[in-house]
Amino acid sequence: MTTLLRFSAPKVVDVVDVPAPALLPGQVRVRTRYSGISAGTELTAYRGTNPYLTRTWDPEIRLFKDGESETPAYPLDGWGYSEVGDIVEVAPDVSGLSVGETVWGIWGHRSEAVLDASALAGHELPAGVDPLAAAFVRVGAIALNGVLAADLGVGSTVAIFGQGVIGLLATRFAVLNGATVIAIDGIPARRERALAWGAAHAVEPGGDVARRIRELTDGLGTDTAIELSGNYAALRDAIRTVGADGTVVASGFYQGEANALRLGDEFHHNRVQLLASQIGSAPNRLRARWDVQRMQRTVVQSLANGSVDAASLVTHRYRLDEAADAYRMLDADPSSALQVVLDFS
Template identity: 40%
Template sequence: MSGPGTVEVQRVKREPVRDGTFRVNTLYSGVSAGTELSYVKGTNPYLSASWDAALGLFRPGEPSTVYPVTRLGYMEVGRVAESATPAVREGAVVAMAYGHRTGYLADPLTDRFVPLPPDLDPILGVYVAHAGPICANGLLHAAADLYGPGVRDLGDGIRGRRVAVVGAGLVGLLTALFASRHGAQEVVVLDETSRRRAVAEALGLAALNPAGGDPAVALKTRWRAGPGADVVFQCRGRAAALHLALRLPRPQGTVIDLAFYQGGADAVRLGRSSTTTGWRCGARRSAGCRAGCRRRGTGTGCRRRRSRCCASAARRSGGIWSPRWCRSTRRRACSPTLPRGAARRCRRSWRVE
């Protein structure tokens, strides 16, 4: 990407496999309509501020990222074509986050890779390396809010509880599926777009149109004991969505914010929510450990466990996870493998933007 609005395909020199490395040929590469679009628009904060990794803060100064951006994307699945390391065998299918390219030379000491189970459809691996663990991290934040460092399971924070998910994009749907499959009493997904709600319903989730009346009134009437949601996951990068999320929890409920606000969040009216409900709010860390992790600062193990959870959930769920928006390096587009009926309802719906 040479500049805002300019995306190009470049040919690069193929490096030879060195001792201790391995080469993968890309099978699938998923597109993030949030993070990647921010680079296309030029709104990503790394393009306008300096990231202080030690303090975890954006600070004034030289931008941490400048054009051209040559590594874009984080949802790749590849087959190991050559291996000069015992860490991975030739022919293995792995999930990685090396960006959109036809192949990649990887070092197992610096590049994280997740071998996929042989009985998992490889296209589902696009969720495993990074996108799915982000959503799993949201559930772990909810668990840490209840148990602190005593968290033992992905479902500890939502099991037997009422969960609202604002936004039915990729992050929202995966988060809702995780919550549903890890024991939530009820999960309701809120989104104004009818096609997104149709996908949520096809996946077995309850869906609510926030434009069809006051959704806070609807949910708090539905969930009288509280009243409101025990846990709210905010998964849409709009200020209005955050404002809505802050109105949904019960008193002392939890709001976990997984969204990316490219244009800021000036429309959030904290005075109307925080003073009347008394919620607790947490925000995601895309790559780091959850809050309360006893291995804080050494997040590789946590990310590996979250990736394994994603692979396991995708394998159990089968074709309902299959995304239409994935592009294959071997064919133009992937057909959905949704159950009969669900595929018809979701026919152009998986391209969530």
């Protein structure tokens, strides 16, 4: 048997035992060590607001379809996309992966998983890297993708809205790229962490944050902004924060109607370019050289060389049988945590 997390209904979390899948040719079995909870995407499934719950994504025409019978419904099993574990079994025809190796990947909140060996190619954890840090590879790639989309470098200024886990990782990568970072978050501890990770300034949202950032940039506004909170009011402020012909990278997972944006204001008058950043692919101008695998490898290299101390972002650990408490905490009081990890050890 294997144990997995199930969303049985909105805000109902169960832990269930299911038969362990057989190992087929070309596959490996991985026993989970850690699985990171996404306080963004996963909370939309927990709360019942995820668009996949009411509509169907058509990958051929790349549109959501309303009212189709094939839309998924509860229960939702094994959500999660930030796992790390140890290989415990390898099919006889598999080469390049061995029992005992620690790997990172995506297999959801479950005690073990059977995966195609090809899905774990290049996912071996380098010696000396804390396995806990490997739970940040995927979220690190999301952060890096936003930074790549913002086209940052020495002399550039960027406002990064939202200093949760992905926002802090984006702040760190932006600093490593040579940019001057202004971090925006309402939680003092997160602003302090952003400063410790190299942000030049950390300011509270609300009020006229765009005017305050104008004061910090000699009236120019920032060259770019990255919005990671998924909050429409923050996206509006990001649009107001950049200067004329500036770029806003929208990396959050936005839910519901976008009434707060006011696109006839600064967006229109300052000719702001608004880009969506999503982990499915690299920014357009970089796709000849960058892909998701390269972004993930870059994150692993940053963990290995010590330039990103991702493991320090873990604030809470729960056993799988305590997962309901973890989600209730994140839903009711998200400010109390950075990264929440399910610990299978």
